[in-house]
Amino acid sequence: MSGPRQQTLLLRPDPAYEKAFAQIMARIGRTLGAGGPARPVVVCVAGGAALHFYTGARYTNDIDAKIFARVMLDPKELQVAYADADGLTRLLYLDTQYNDSFALLHHAAYDDARPIDLAGVDARRLDVRLLTPLDLAVSKLSRYSAVDCDDIRALAVTGLIDAAALRRRAEAALPDYVGNLNRIKNSIELAVKLVTAATSRKSK
DSSP states (O other): OOSSHHHHSSSOOOHHHHHHHHHHHHHHHHHSSOOOOOEEEEEEEEEEHHHHHHHOOSSEEEEEEEESSSOOOOGGSSSEEETTTSEEEEEEEOOTTTOTSSSOOTTTTTOOOOOOOTOOOOOEEEEEEEEHHHHHHHHHHTTHHHHHHHHHHHHHHTTTOHHHHHHHHHHHHGGOOOOOHHHHHHHHHHHHHHHHHHHHHHHO
16 A cells, blocks of 8 residues: 555545544654554555545445554544534544455455544654545445445545446456445446436536
8 A cells, every 4th residue: 555645635624623634644643653564564544534524425424444453542542522514513433343254355455545644643654545435435335224325426526436437446446346236236226226317417
């Protein structure tokens, strides 16, 4: 997971959300010790947190993230209160129980994840990345709840994914999927139709 840090996508988070998110990531970075690791520890963010960074759509209280190292985390230290754009007090926290084992993910999803720069987070110690919009959409097909549908629609309307690419990436991820293949294939078909409709309305 090496390579140049490039931010080619426009990110749209609420500044207060981004600040709270950065505080949590900085605290994770501090658990790595004074000397730090020989190479940056990668943290790859999925779920609603990644969606909010890409689209500014819906707030989420929990951060779903895969940390590619063994770190000692105190859940009480990994939560931050902040006021959103409407002045409402919210709590953001790292979900220490997050498990990606049952998600539909392309084998290259983490390698292709996009690094982001955060105030107060030293990228030489902690490399914070977001699943690409396409892999984020694919990861939402396993559960494919009403919220997941809304998230995929938001990515499509923002112009971050298209139906053909979603189908290709999702079908390429099927060989590694642990779950009901008939159900996930149906979710793919429904999501492709959803994205097609969303992008068609956007172009009119």
